Amino acid sequence: MVAPTKTYLNLNRLDSPMGQILVVTEGQNLCALEFADHEPRMQKFLQARYGAFSLVQAQDTLGICDRIQSYFAGDFNSLTPITVSPGGTPFQQRVWSTLREIPAGTTLTYGTLATQLGNPNASRAVGLANSRNPIAIVVPCHRVVGANAQLTGYAGGIERKRWLLQHENALTQEDCQQISLPLKI
Secondary structure (H helix, E strand, O other), X not given: OOOOOOEEEEEEEEOOOOOOEEEEEEOOEEEEEEEHHXXXXXXXXXXXXXXXXXXXXXXXXXXXXXXXXXXXXXXXXXXXXXXXXXXXXXXXXXXXXXXXXXXXXXXXXXXXXXXXOOOOOOHHHHHHHHHOOOEOOOOOHHHEEOHHHOOXXXXXXXXXXXXXXXXXXXXXXXXXXXXXXXXXX
């Protein structure tokens, strides 16, 4: 019996205003971006996608970490050139691709996103795809809100979602009365 081939993925750890972020690349593509305190979730997604894999500490030769730092410094367009390879089902890929088209500073409801995808009744499926997004921030699922602009569902936690939306000026200070994550920039 032949042992399964192990995939080697590059890992960088990046400090951010919301805690440490794990940046995982394969070749020229970002395949995972997760908050360090949610690493088991990321490991589960990578296991499902790659089977046997190993994370190897590597230099960020693609400049992805610099682009993410630029985002936190206020350059919201810095994430656009990052090429992503999130895996997922064809529907998830459509959702995630559409998420990348939502400009910083704006939000959509799950229902609006479902309508844009051609199926107005698929808001729950859109929510499920968002919950399985392996590339936080760069694939901006935080820009999708519930009906009546409710902040619902974010794998990194509602406080982080609120912080990201406020950082992008999508919410007013009044909308975000209790931000417990301090800005460290």
